[in-house]
Amino acid sequence: MDQLSGGEMLIRALHDEGVDIVFGYPGGAVLHIYDAIFNQDKVEHILVRHEQAATHAADGYARSTGKPGVVLVTSGPGATNAVTGIATAYMDSIPMIVISGQVESRMIGTDGFQETDMVGISRPIVKHSFMVQEVKDIPHIIKKAFHIATTGRPGPVVIDIPKDATDPKQKEKYEYPKDLKLRSYAVPDKGHTGQIKKAVDALLLAKRPMIYSGGGAIQDNASEQLINFTQKLGFPITNTLMGLGAYPASNNQFLGMLGMHGTYEANMAMHHCDVLLCVGARFDDRVTNSDTSKFCPDATILHIDIDPASISKTVTADVPIVGAVAAVLEEMNDQIDKSDKEVDKQALKVWWDQIEKWREKDSLKVRPSDNGIIMPQEVVKAVFEITEGDAYVSSDVGQHQMFAAQYYGFDKPRRWINSGGLGTMGFGFPAAMGVQFAFPEAVSVCITGEGSFLMNQQEFATCMQYQLPIKIICLNNQALGMVKQWQDMQYGGRYSHSTYAESLPDFSKLAEAYGHVGIKIEKSDELYPKLEEAFALKDKLVFVDVQVDPNEHVYPMAVKGGAMKDMFLSKTERT
Amino acid sequence: MRHIISVLMENEPGALSRVVGLFSQRNYNIDSLTVAPTEDQSLSRLTVTTSGDDARIEQITKHLNKIIDVVKLVDLTEGAHIERELMLIKVKAAGAQRAEVKRSVDIFRGQIVDVTSNVFTIQLTGTGDKLDAFITALGDNVVLEVARSGVSGISRGEKTLAL
Numbered sequence: 219m220d221q222l223s224g225g226e227m228l229i230r231a232l233h234d235e236g237v238d239i240v241f242g243y244p245g246g247a248v249l250h251i252y253d254a255i256f257n258q259d260k261v262e263h264i265l266v267r268h269e270q271a272a273t274h275a276a277d278g279y280a281r282s283t284g285k286p287g288v289v290l291v292t293s294g295p296g297a298t299n300a301v302t303g304i305a306t307a308y309m310d311s312i313p314m315i316v317i318s319g320q321v322e323s324r325m326i327g328t329d330g331f332q333e334t335d336m337v338g339i340s341r342p343i344v345k346h347s348f349m350v351q352e353v354k355d356i357p358h359i360i361k362k363a364f365h366i367a368t369t370g371r372p373g374p375v376v377i378d379i380p381k382d383a384t385d386p387k388q389k390e391k392y393e394y395p396k397d398l399k400l401r402s403y404a405v406p407d408k409g410h411t412g413q414i415k416k417a418v419d420a421l422l423l424a425k426r427p428m429i430y431s432g433g434g435a436i437q438d439n440a441s442e443q444l445i446n447f448t449q450k451l452g453f454p455i456t457n458t459l460m461g462l463g464a465y466p467a468s469n470n471q472f473l474g475m476l477g478m479h480g481t482y483e484a485n486m487a488m489h490h491c492d493v494l495l496c497v498g499a500r501f502d503d504r505v506t507n508s509d510t511s512k513f514c515p516d517a518t519i520l521h522i523d524i525d526p527a528s529i530s531k532t533v534t535a536d537v538p539i540v541g542a543v544a545a546v547l548e549e550m551n552d553q554i555d556k557s558d559k560e561v562d563k564q565a566l567k568v569w570w571d572q573i574e575k576w577r578e579k580d581s582l583k584v585r586p587s588d589n590g591i592i593m594p595q596e597v598v599k600a601v602f603e604i605t606e607g608d609a610y611v612s613s614d615v616g617q618h619q620m621f622a623a624q625y626y627g628f629d630k631p632r633r634w635i636n637s638g639g640l641g642t643m644g645f646g647f648p649a650a651m652g653v654q655f656a657f658p659e660a661v662s663v664c665i666t667g668e669g670s671f672l673m674n675q676q677e678f679a680t681c682m683q684y685q686l687p688i689k690i691i692c693l694n695n696q697a698l699g700m701v702k703q704w705q706d707m708q709y710g711g712r713y714s715h716s717t718y719a720e721s722l723p724d725f726s727k728l729a730e731a732y733g734h735v736g737i738k739i740e741k742s743d744e745l746y747p748k749l750e751e752a753f754a755l756k757d758k759l760v761f762v763d764v765q766v767d768p769n770e771h772v773y774p775m776a777v778k779g780g781a782m783k784d785m786f787l788s789k790t791e792r793t
Numbered sequence: 794m795r796h797i798i799s800v801l802m803e804n805e806p807g808a809l810s811r812v813v814g815l816f817s818q819r820n821y822n823i824d825s826l827t828v829a830p831t832e833d834q835s836l837s838r839l840t841v842t843t844s845g846d847d848a849r850i851e852q853i854t855k856h857l858n859k860i861i862d863v864v865k866l867v868d869l870t871e872g873a874h875i876e877r878e879l880m881l882i883k884v885k886a887a888g889a890q891r892a893e894v895k896r897s898v899d900i901f902r903g904q905i906v907d908v909t910s911n912v913f914t915i916q917l918t919g920t921g922d923k924l925d926a927f928i929t930a931l932g933d934n935v936v937l938e939v940a941r942s943g944v945s946g947i948s949r950g951e952k953t954l955a956l
Binding site for chain 1: 802803806807810811814818848851852855856858859861862863864865956
């Protein structure tokens with residue numbers, strides 16, 4: 219059994235846990251740990267340029283691989299800079315381990331240099347947290363932290379380590395625990411068979427069924443089960459923003475995304491359905507449109523979720539099923555096969571005829587532009603075509619995010635990397651780095667806006683250091699587009715602090731200043747050739763600054779306080 | 794409606810702040826809170842009184858259960874239960890007042906646990922209502938200081954909250 223210091227134990231335990239990459243930034247309280255990193259080659263450390271980017275990169279890594287992302291930051295400002303990224307991961311249930319340095323134990327509580335109460339600050343945005351008290355506890359804490367972060371409803375776990383616990387002079391026996399007992403933490407696996415039967419019975423009796431699946435289907439790698447289930451029944455399906463890719467967008471049963479900027483057909487089908495099966499989603503206000511009393515008025519609601527607290531939180535479930543999505547869907551598939559009842563094919567045909575009529579509305583039709591002005595939607599469509607729909611696409615937050623979600627048809631899970639719950643601007647670029655580290659050969663695209671991009675632009679330097687060939691497609695409308703859209707629609711067009719055209723940098727030159735490639739696109743006839751040129755530069759980071767129509771809005775858009783059927787379809791048309 | 798929820802949790806640093814933090818974070822109210830270790834030194838028992846409709850109480854218990862340090866919990870108000878609160882109360886007791894206060898203490902089955910020439914310190918246990926009633930019975934301008942423990946409770950009969 220090896221004698222290791224706390225710092226060495228930490229890195230060894232990460233390796234024993236299967237971690238090969240850590241995103242971080244050094245500082246005083248973690249110098250012992252960084253020295254331990256220097257002296258080994260099993261765990262690779264990626265030096266970012268801001269701790270927030272470390273968390274988002276780890277998050278992008280986690281979302282694209284399904285493995286936990288690992289972050290290492292120092293105490294004080296290092297830890298507080300990580301907070302936005304931890305909250306982002308928490309809201310979207312992303313497995314993440316954040317190791318933060320802390321001042322020496324004897325200094326805690328004395329307002330020491332770079333001291334902050336990280337366990338306290340992060341408490342509302344973590345699944346759990348640990349403060350290391352003794353060196354010998356480190357292997358157990360790491361084991362517990364990974365178990366908690368990755369099982370059940372995943373989430374971030376913070377481990378705060380006082381500097382003295384990593385002191386190279388203090389060595390202890392190291393053994394990585396094989397088993398783990400946590401008497402206060404049990405993970406639901408299979409759903410309750412009786413509840414599943416009730417749900418299956420309701421589905422087989424449905425005249426106007428609808429499936430609404432979310433991030434839980436992605437987290438639990440339940441795509442295959444979801445596809446089997448949906449196609450076996452022939453029911454229409456919609457995905458939430460977090461759930462895109464769990465069901466292939468190119469399949470005819472897919473009605474597009476639902477919710478605030480969902481398609482007309484998805485939202486209409488939701489509103490009019492008589493049985494709604496929610497698969498690993500949480501009736502978020504961006505889906506239900508905040509007034510839940512108007513939500514799916516005729517529907518019997520069946521809700522599968524691994525987290526009991528998500529059930530009947532905002533919308534009361536008629537048939538709750540607590541369990542892992544994949545296992546529950548599998549059992550549903552079995553029960554349907556064995557059932558003597560059948561889907562009401564005639565009613566389903568009538569329902570599909572209705573849905574097809576809604577579909578004919580073509581709510582994602584792009585308005586033709588004038589004078590060669592580029593429509594933002596056209597850019598996403600072009601990126602989709604050029605990448606053959608096979609890229610990993612991260613995004614930031616705002617109009618570009620919605621355009622990416624609406625127009626890049628995701629056929630595979632874990633390809634769409636975005637901050638859905640917290641809505642974190644500045645997420646996309648570092649998340650794309652995490653994806654590129656996980657899949658060096660894949661195309662990692664960040665569809666962003668100039669506002670979001672400016673929030674973490676410093677990562678240009680990280681991308682140069684590690685030669686990450688990310689393609690950044692910036693839908694540059696010279697304004698905080700979504701804010702401006704709301705100001706247009708609800709504040710009489712008073713653009714309070716949402717425009718800054720005169721002060722924007724020349725993004726191509728900015729990219730070039732870091733040694734990357736910058737391309738500017740201003741006219742619609744340049745769009746395809748220049749995008750193709752960008753994607754052909756396989757080993758370079760390319761920043762594509764696309765000047766798009768500054769006046770475009772995202773549609774459909776839910777009418778505030780309405781039901782799901784209440785939508786604006788354009789600047790002049792509403793349902 | 795008022796609920797008394799008893800929680801067994803790991804006797805570890807940070808556990809209490811996670812529970813209390815949950816209430817403020819999710820806008821649940823805490824009317825009273827007591828916490829102390831149990832016969833098993835690795836466990837603390839925390840009792841919280843809160844209020845809300847059924848849906849809210851269901852969310853509170855679900856979210857409490859999600860906290861990793863929470864081992865087990867029970868909503869005591871769902872069944873027959875005993876609730877008690879301890880009050881230490883310091884009151885003016887000089888001259889003729891002394892006999893009057895003593896009578897009230899006897900009626901409420903309290904005990905005088907400390908005496909000076911002008912002050913009685915009284916110990917009283919019971920439900921919150923009983924303690925309130927005692928304070929009212931003492932009348933105005935008598936009470937000098939009140940220390941109440943918050944509600945603790947246990948279910949009646951053979952049901953236990955234990956591992």
